[in-house]
Amino acid sequence: MNASVSLSHHTLDIEQPSLQPTDELLAAAKQHILFTANRPDIVMARGEGMMIYDTEGKGYLDFIGGWAVNSLGHSPAVLQEALARQASQLVHASPGFYNEPQVKFAELLCQVSGMDKVFFASTGAEANESAVKLARKHGALHLDGACEIITLTNSFHGRTLAMMSATGKPQWGPLFAPKVDGFIHVPINDLDACFAAVTNRTCAIMVELVQGEGGVHALSEAYLYGLRKICDMYGILLIFDEVQTGLGRTGKLFAYEHYGIQPDILTLGKGIGAGFPLSAMLTKARFDLFQPGDQGGTYTGQPLGMAAGLAVLQELLERDLAASADKHGHELISRLEELTATYPITDVRGKGLLIAFDVPEGMAPKLASACMERGLLINATRASTIRLMPALIVQTQHIEAMVSILRLAFDHLLSSHDG
Numbered sequence: 001m002n003a004s005v006s007l008s009h010h011t012l013d014i015e016q017p018s019l020q021p022t023d024e025l026l027a028a029a030k031q032h033i034l035f036t037a038n039r040p041d042i043v044m045a046r047g048e049g050m051m052i053y054d055t056e057g058k059g060y061l062d063f064i065g066g067w068a069v070n071s072l073g074h075s076p077a078v079l080q081e082a083l084a085r086q087a088s089q090l091v092h093a094s095p096g097f098y099n100e101p102q103v104k105f106a107e108l109l110c111q112v113s114g115m116d117k118v119f120f121a122s123t124g125a126e127a128n129e130s131a132v133k134l135a136r137k138h139g140a141l142h143l144d145g146a147c148e149i150i151t152l153t154n155s156f157h158g159r160t161l162a163m164m165s166a167t168g169k170p171q172w173g174p175l176f177a178p179k180v181d182g183f184i185h186v187p188i189n190d191l192d193a194c195f196a197a198v199t200n201r202t203c204a205i206m207v208e209l210v211q212g213e214g215g216v217h218a219l220s221e222a223y224l225y226g227l228r229k230i231c232d233m234y235g236i237l238l239i240f241d242e243v244q245t246g247l248g249r250t251g252k253l254f255a256y257e258h259y260g261i262q263p264d265i266l267t268l269g270k271g272i273g274a275g276f277p278l279s280a281m282l283t284k285a286r287f288d289l290f291q292p293g294d295q296g297g298t299y300t301g302q303p304l305g306m307a308a309g310l311a312v313l314q315e316l317l318e319r320d321l322a323a324s325a326d327k328h329g330h331e332l333i334s335r336l337e338e339l340t341a342t343y344p345i346t347d348v349r350g351k352g353l354l355i356a357f358d359v360p361e362g363m364a365p366k367l368a369s370a371c372m373e374r375g376l377l378i379n380a381t382r383a384s385t386i387r388l389m390p391a392l393i394v395q396t397q398h399i400e401a402m403v404s405i406l407r408l409a410f411d412h413l414l415s416s417h418d419g
Ligand SMILES: Cc1ncc(COP(=O)(O)O)c(C=O)c1O
Pocket: 122, 123, 124, 125, 126, 128, 156, 157, 158, 159, 208, 212, 213, 241, 242, 243, 244, 245, 269, 270
């Protein structure tokens, strides 16, 4: 099969391998792919805009957005073009050299974030590891060896061993012992608890401004203001993990703009590459503290990823997709609130296009699969919580279609007493 991808400068004829039957692919997947998650018996094949299609040709309206990653929708033309152009120039140099897209991307990212310096990586967990290392370096140099980081219960910071230790998921407590030491967990929006946890061993406080995996819970303004004050008082660093909330997702380019409070360290991931694995840790010039050997990575600042990130950020800015996320987020929330009159939906919440609502305990996974059967992807982040994080390109007609399918799924569950 030939797919013709039209680019502004030239047309690429991509020879696509003919697809193997789905049942063969599934059998091979079950035989060879290490089990880490329960996955449905479908195989994804291609995507376009708000839609993703499986190998049977069935289309799904995607309100999971690649797990808050596909900020520009599926296979956006700007990403295709940037990757094709950069791949023809230079795919990879070495982390030992600068490259042009890296410099341009760093410049633009610093300009829009108000930060001064950036370290690039590939995943959110790595960006957060970099943040923790930089905070510990600050502790070693300026806080008499302080190395503890305060994080929040119910938070999520990634799946490396250190980030599993930083994450405040109670069910992860006993996993993969021994844990990485030096992470203290305190409850969200409880300033007294945080204040009480600060000691002369503390070098940083790390928070998500809206807890994403934890079910879409925002920090209060008073709490964040208090955290900034604590950090300033003791010279400890305030780290914002904006891996999920960053780059337009919450209706502002950065979620901290909602609060008017700046971090000392900012981490980004997911939407920054719009599907290309890319992340970043940004900081102020005064925390440019690493020495050779402290931090690095084979793929840091790799040209292909840098070209992708630059193109994605330029597109987000040019189309003002943060404002669009704000507008359509409000629309989505009010459509969901209307449904509360008819269906067992409670506590519709969120900012921009990071939205959640609750359903009776145990209903969320059933609702997600009933929606999937009907061609809609939504995420059951817990047994009683549905999370929505569509691409920032979502339009009113997608929201209308989403609500219609959600209604059908609820009608089915409630009539079959399966809910
Ligand atoms: C807030 C936050 N931080 C970090 C991560 C980890 O990112 P990654 O899976 O790219 O390592 C996630 C992923 O969901 C996240 O939501």
